[in-house]
Amino acid sequence: MTSLLQIAPTIASYFGVHLVSPAHPIEQILKFAYSHYPVPHTVTLVVIDSLDLKLYYGLGNELATLHELVEQGGLLFECDTVSNHTTPAIASILTGLEPESHGILTSDDVGKSKIKSILELMEEEGKQAGAVIERKGAEPLIGKLSYVYGVKDREGMDIIEYDKIIKEHTISILRNGESVQMVFSHIRTIDRFAHRGWDLHLAATVTDRNVSEVADAVAAREGLLLICGDHQAHLRNRGSRGDRGSRGVGRVPLIVAAPHDINPVSTLNKK
Numbered sequence: 363m364t365s366l367l368q369i370a371p372t373i374a375s376y377f378g379v380h381l382v383s384p385a386h387p388i389e390q391i392l393k394f395a396y397s398h399y400p401v402p403h404t405v406t407l408v409v410i411d412s413l414d415l416k417l418y419y420g421l422g423n424e425l426a427t428l429h430e431l432v433e434q435g436g437l438l439f440e441c442d443t444v445s446n447h448t449t450p451a452i453a454s455i456l457t458g459l460e461p462e463s464h465g466i467l468t469s470d471d472v473g474k475s476k477i478k479s480i481l482e483l484m485e486e487e488g489k490q491a492g493a494v495i496e497r498k499g500a501e502p503l504i505g506k507l508s509y510v511y512g513v514k515d516r517e518g519m520d521i522i523e524y525d526k527i528i529k530e531h532t533i534s535i536l537r538n539g540e541s542v543q544m545v546f547s548h549i550r551t552i553d554r555f556a557h558r559g560w561d562l563h564l565a566a567t568v569t570d571r572n573v574s575e576v577a578d579a580v581a582a583r584e585g586l587l588l589i590c591g592d593h594q595a596h597l598r599n600r601g602s603r604g605d606r607g608s609r610g611v612g613r614v615p616l617i618v619a620a621p622h623d624i625n626p627v628s629t630l631n632k633k
């Protein structure tokens with residue numbers, strides 16, 4: 363079984379950074395990473411909020427880029443989640459610790475924890491890291507990472523604009539951050555649409571386009587791209603609401619790819 367807890371230990375192992383976690387690195391990812399880039403290249407980790415396995419497969423047409431990344435030589439893991447909520451789930455992804463160990467359960471806890479994320483640990487060992495996330499989550503990272511973009515939260519459908527800005531900053535770090543080794547970003551349109559009972563086909567289409575553009579930027583600098591969900595989607599009709607801190611019962615995809623011009627035609631059309 364694979365768990366979201368293994369992502370941070372895997373990245374730490376790839377870069378030779380010391381991280382304490384009860385979880386083990388995913389050997390298949392390390393093998394994949396070293397076979398593409400024996401000297402570690404930039405790792406971009408994109409968390410797609412609420413992307414669970416059911417949505418990944420059910421919205422396969424809309425999420426064509428994600429599926430292509432897997433089909434064209436990438437890896438797909440089905441990961442156990444650790445929480446039903448975004449803040450503790452993402453903290454677990456970035457620390458390799460269970461929510462009860464990192465203690466970051468609500469947005470008020472962000473920045474108060476003494477536990478360091480893989481991003482901070484990399485910086486401490488002289489490897490540049492960047493994060494593109496919601497403004498409040500970004501604030502505690504300012505001054506600790508080489509690149510921090512905090513994007514102001516937006517209401518309702520404007521979450522699409524929010525994700526567009528997240529995508530643009532992520533690409534800008536990949537293009538301009540000559541020495542950056544790890545970039546983390548968090549995109550949220552699918553989560554917002556799921557909560558509101560809005561059209562997930564549209565949310566998935568928008569998300570896939572953002573991922574596609576990030577993948578092109580990763581390809582251009584010959585890096586690795588990791589994409590995962592954070593928890594099971596809170597679909598209105600699925601009755602999957604858990605209590606805060608409750609254990610995730612869900613499984614989410616983790617995609618690992620070394621994209622090389624996955625879709626040259628669409629890249630040309632975007633310009």
Ligand SMILES: [Zn+2]
Pocket residue numbers: 411412447448449553592593
């Ligand atoms: Zn979430």
